[in-house]
Amino acid sequence: MSIDNPIKKVYPGDFDPALCVVPKTLNATIHPLVSSFYSLGNDRIITRYKNLNPQVDVNVLRNCLEYNPKFYKWAASDLFNVIDSNGKRQMIIIESGSSPAGQCGMPLLNINNKRQNGYKHVIQTAFKEALKDADLSLGELAVVYDIANNEIEVTGYANAISEEAKEHVWIVMLQDDARYEQPIKWENQIMYIRDQEGGYYQITINTNYHIND
Incomplete structure (x- = not known):
């Protein structure tokens, strides 16, 4: 996808691991310790954390783990193993x-x-919850990202959405370059994307893929 061609479309069945996963990961095996962590469940996580941190209020911890945000579902956080000035590791x-x-x-x-x-x-x-409530007859699906970010993962998520929705999904790259007109526009709070032929398509659900460096 070049700067002159910042938009493409994927369809159900297009998912190709070679395009959505870095080569060294294709045949890699997950570490058993990492795999076991993913299967713990909240109760076991709370028990383990309480054993390591007796001062923790279990009810507060449970509320944090079980909290379901209304809007910010498409989010991520970073965990770092740090040591403070007193040598405490956490x-x-x-x-x-x-x-x-x-x-x-x-x-x-x-x-x-x-x-x-x-x-x-x-x-x-x-x-999926947003997808369930959307009327796809009113428009199409799109994943929008900027040129600095990971096209491999953008492609992976767009294909996964396409598989789940049984619909094609646009992949739209925005460009931080004043020489080029962005391939999107907004009218009456509705987003439209422009394809290579200059045609505009109304978008019902758009997800933004952006990583802060």
Whole structure:
């Protein structure tokens, strides 16, 4: 996808792991410790955390883990292993991002889901609810991203959305370059995208893929 051709379309069945996962991850095996963590569940996580941090209020912790945001479902956070000036080591969340990045480098968690891996899981848990309530007869689906970000993961998420919705999905790249007209416009709070032939298409659901560097 060049700067002169910043838009393309994917269809159900187009998902290709070679285009959505970095090469070294295609045949990688997930570490058993990491795999076991994903299967813990909230109760076991709370029990383990309470054992390590006796001062924690279990009810507050449970509310945090079970909280379901109304709007900010398409989000991610970063965990860092840090040591303070007193030598205390702990994991902290340092930011919340607008996109769940990292799928392209994540080994398969479920060997029975070799095609879409974590992409499908994120779409089913964070995007499917919006998809269920949308009237796709009013417009189309799109994933919008900027040129600085990861086209591999954008392609993976667009394909996973296409599979889930059984509809084609536009992949739209925005450009930080004054020489080019952006391939989107807004009219009456509705987004439209422009294809290579200059035609505009109304978008019912758009998701923005952006990572803060």
